[in-house]
Amino acid sequence: MADTLTIGKALNLGLRRAMEDDPKVVLMGEDIGKLGGVFRITDGLQKDFGEDRVIDTPLAESGIVGTAIGLALRGYRPVVEIQFDGFVYPAYDQIVCQVAKMHFRSRGKVSLPIVIRIPFGGGIGAVEHHSESPEAYFAHTAGLKVVACSNPSDAYWMIQQAIASDDPIVFFEPKRRYWEKGPVDTDSAPFALHESVVTRPGSDVTVLAYGPMVRTALDAATAAEEDGRSLEVIDLRTLSPLDMVPVYESVRRTGRAIVVHEAPGNLGLGAELAARITEECFYSLEAPVLRVTGYDTPYPAARLEEEYLPDLDRVLDGVDRSFGW
Amino acid sequence: MTRAESKRSAPPPGADVDFVQLLTPDGERVTHPDYSVDFDADELRGLYRDLVTVRKLDAEATALQRQGELGIWASLLGQEAAQVGSGRALRPQDMAFPTYREHGVLYCRGIDPIMPLGLFRGVDQGGWDPIANKFGIYTIVIGAQTLHATGYAMGINKDGKVGTDEGEAVIAYFGDGATSQGDVNESFIFASVYNAPVVFFCQNNQYAISEPLQRQTRVPLYQRASGFGFPGVRVDGNDVLASYAVTRAALDNARHGQGPTLIEAYTYRMGAHTTSDDPTRYRVASEVEEWQAKDPIARVRKLLEREGLADDEFFASVDADARTEAVKLRERVLALPDPDPTEMFANVYPNGSHEIDAQREQFAAYHASFAHEGGH
Numbered sequence: 001m002a003d004t005l006t007i008g009k010a011l012n013l014g015l016r017r018a019m020e021d022d023p024k025v026v027l028m029g030e031d032i033g034k035l036g037g038v039f040r041i042t043d044g045l046q047k048d049f050g051e052d053r054v055i056d057t058p059l060a061e062s063g064i065v066g067t068a069i070g071l072a073l074r075g076y077r078p079v080v081e082i083q084f085d086g087f088v089y090p091a092y093d094q095i096v097c098q099v100a101k102m103h104f105r106s107r108g109k110v111s112l113p114i115v116i117r118i119p120f121g122g123g124i125g126a127v128e129h130h131s132e133s134p135e136a137y138f139a140h141t142a143g144l145k146v147v148a149c150s151n152p153s154d155a156y157w158m159i160q161q162a163i164a165s166d167d168p169i170v171f172f173e174p175k176r177r178y179w180e181k182g183p184v185d186t187d188s189a190p191f192a193l194h195e196s197v198v199t200r201p202g203s204d205v206t207v208l209a210y211g212p213m214v215r216t217a218l219d220a221a222t223a224a225e226e227d228g229r230s231l232e233v234i235d236l237r238t239l240s241p242l243d244m245v246p247v248y249e250s251v252r253r254t255g256r257a258i259v260v261h262e263a264p265g266n267l268g269l270g271a272e273l274a275a276r277i278t279e280e281c282f283y284s285l286e287a288p289v290l291r292v293t294g295y296d297t298p299y300p301a302a303r304l305e306e307e308y309l310p311d312l313d314r315v316l317d318g319v320d321r322s323f324g325w
Numbered sequence: 326m327t328r329a330e331s332k333r334s335a336p337p338p339g340a341d342v343d344f345v346q347l348l349t350p351d352g353e354r355v356t357h358p359d360y361s362v363d364f365d366a367d368e369l370r371g372l373y374r375d376l377v378t379v380r381k382l383d384a385e386a387t388a389l390q391r392q393g394e395l396g397i398w399a400s401l402l403g404q405e406a407a408q409v410g411s412g413r414a415l416r417p418q419d420m421a422f423p424t425y426r427e428h429g430v431l432y433c434r435g436i437d438p439i440m441p442l443g444l445f446r447g448v449d450q451g452g453w454d455p456i457a458n459k460f461g462i463y464t465i466v467i468g469a470q471t472l473h474a475t476g477y478a479m480g481i482n483k484d485g486k487v488g489t490d491e492g493e494a495v496i497a498y499f500g501d502g503a504t505s506q507g508d509v510n511e512s513f514i515f516a517s518v519y520n521a522p523v524v525f526f527c528q529n530n531q532y533a534i535s536e537p538l539q540r541q542t543r544v545p546l547y548q549r550a551s552g553f554g555f556p557g558v559r560v561d562g563n564d565v566l567a568s569y570a571v572t573r574a575a576l577d578n579a580r581h582g583q584g585p586t587l588i589e590a591y592t593y594r595m596g597a598h599t600t601s602d603d604p605t606r607y608r609v610a611s612e613v614e615e616w617q618a619k620d621p622i623a624r625v626r627k628l629l630e631r632e633g634l635a636d637d638e639f640f641a642s643v644d645a646d647a648r649t650e651a652v653k654l655r656e657r658v659l660a661l662p663d664p665d666p667t668e669m670f671a672n673v674y675p676n677g678s679h680e681i682d683a684q685r686e687q688f689a690a691y692h693a694s695f696a697h698e699g700g701h
Contacts, residue, residue: 063511070476
């Protein structure tokens with residue numbers, strides 16, 4: 001069955017279906033019960049599944065993740081909502097030292113099937129700490145898998161795949177795109193969870209993006225077409241592990257690659273992608289791999305964020321720089 | 326120090342404090358209005374045997390570290406009664422979440438004492454099954470395990486496994502230093518608001534490495550519980566009978582649905598924080614001597630002697646058996662195999678990772694490249 005849904009509603013339906021499929025799935029977070037979460041992603045779920053499965057927690061992120069670990073050891077599959085990207089840091093120790101390492105520490109005797117949902121990125125005119133892109137911190141950590149959805153279909157399917165996975169997964173949601181609509185086939189998943197996908201085929205330059213920047217990259221590709229340039233857009237979807245096969249295949253064809261993300265460029269995903277592409281596609285490259293990213297500053301005040309965030313024009317500028325090489 | 330300050334402050338190490346005590350340092354039984362034990366002679370002798378054995382195994386591990394066979398060891402010396410008392414209070418269905426010093430609890434759970442030594446020898450990071458053993462993997466980040474214990478206890482509530490004698494309970498171990506950690510305070514909050522069946526067992530051994538209790542608190546630790554809305558009780562942590570009685574009562578309350586309890590087991594770390602520590606830099610010998618007079622084992626021996634429950638032959642046989650166990654432990658530590666180098670690529674993810682797989686192959690190929698050069 002195909003529906004047109006927003007990303008937010010698709011996540012909501014995906015969570016609902018996961019809870020229906022497995023009674024061990026429990027949701028935990030701040031304000032996720034009656035309120036349905038500040039972005040309403042869990043809207044109506046507590047009403048239908050009860051306070052025991054949709055748990056309004058004390059306001060303590062480390063406590064949420066730490067108790068999720070205990071629940072996972074007890075056989076539950078907790079899905080944790082961190083209210084905003086900038087609020088995950090109190091839980092950082094529990095995520096990095098405990099969630100990520102328990103399977104390794106136990107030599108595989110226990111798994112922690114925990115999903116940590118984080119609305120991330122800017123563009124919503126928010127105050128400090130509400131617009132960050134902390135994905136590199138987690139992608140850098142062995143033992144965590146990290147994914148980011150960019151559209152309603154992926155939102156619906158990837159959240160279910162993440163919950164069904166025994167791996168601990170940090171699940172990034174593009175908060176400024178929550179209200180964007182798209183088709184969702186609720187009968188079968190189009191892709192595996194850890195698969196990068198060519199979203200728009202092209203021949204001149206490969207643009208790599210994930211989360212909220214996929215829309216930006218696609219818009220740039222449409223604009224570039226008018227200038228006679230064909231951009232191939234790859235939605236990475238999985239940030240750890242990376243799925244480099246379609247990336248290498250693409251870059252060998254186009255000879256050019258541009259990575260786009262909101263997070264600061266320094267030591268971000270783009271640096272890793274550039275290194276890998278250089279190692280694997282060196283003789284195919286017509287230009288260095290370029291990055292179009294946030295600046296290495298703290299996320300600025302809302303009135304400046306449009307200057308900070310990569311947008312269509314900055315992506316096209318990156319394309320121009322690549323061709324100017 | 327003014328009177329007001331002294332009332333608010335935690336007592337200095339070694340000071341007389343109010344706590345639940347059932348056996349004095351002189352080996353005399355005393356009564357308490359709320360707590361008692363009903364041990365027969367065999368059980369009392371059994372507790373003595375536990376105490377002597379865990380101390381002996383601990384001393385053996387310290388010796389192994391000194392000889393370079395363990396990378397480090399966190400000794401429980403001085404805390405045997407707190408650990409044996411609370412460990413024996415656990416019922417089979419109960420779950421324990423330890424720090425890295427609960428070797429005595431582990432022993433009382435019936436677990437092979439070799440189990441944690443791989444971690445200290447450096448051949449693994451623990452590697453045991455916390456669920457099968459009903460004993461969590463040693464947790465080194467201070468206080469982190471208290472949240473795991475609380476979450477596990479929340480799961481017991483969800484499973485409806487509270488409210489009867491067969492109900493399950495959880496015990497979370499931590500130290501005085503950990504009470505300053507956010508995680509411990511958050512675990513108190515979660516346990517309280519969800520009425521989780523968890524007992525917070527704080528071994529106040531007076532020091533967080535070098536920092537005395539006064540650097541962690543201005544109120545006695547057990548009193549913290551009232552601010553979180555559950556009972557707190559201080560027990561003589563060098564008294565195995567009282568440690569047992571208080572823990573058993575708290576666990577049974579928890580399993581019957583009455584929620585968490587904080588137990589402060591007032592004790593003393595007779596040895597170093599770990600074998601890497603030098604306590605002579607931060608505490609005086611007289612303080613240690615004062616606590617020596619409160620030794621947890623000597624008082625049980627005095628009790629057994631006073632009440633004619635054990636003779637010299639018994640004490641000698643306990644010592645001999647403990648020595649035998651220690652020798653066996655030593656032999657098995659020395660026989661622990663070094664891990665295969667590719668072990669580090671195993672169990673990073675339950676579902677694996679093609680990236681880790683590729684690195685393992687590169688690593689293997691790199692190693693194999695030396696085989697062709699000969700002599701390397």
